[in-house]
Amino acid sequence: MIESDGETSETTVWLDFSKDHKYISEEKHEYFITKYDEVAKMLNSMINQPEKFCSS
Numbered sequence: 366m367i368e369s370d371g372e373t374s375e376t377t378v379w380l381d382f383s384k385d386h387k388y389i390s391e392e393k394h395e396y397f398i399t400k401y402d403e404v405a406k407m408l409n410s411m412i413n414q415p416e417k418f419c420s421s
Contacts, residue, residue: 377401 377398384394411418 374405 380389380394380397380401383389384391389397
């Protein structure tokens with residue numbers, strides 16, 4: 366799970382790079398950052414409470 370969290374963090378770097386170099390618009394950047402935040406919250410929940418997501 367920790368690797369997944371790291372990968373999502375790396376994604377924001379590439380999103381920022383893409384926006385800064387005009388590969389994507391500000392609007393697309395905001396959209397993807399918002400989606401990233403949703404995924405990051407889900408991953409953090411899974412990392413902090415794995416018992417909810419693992420079957421016994």
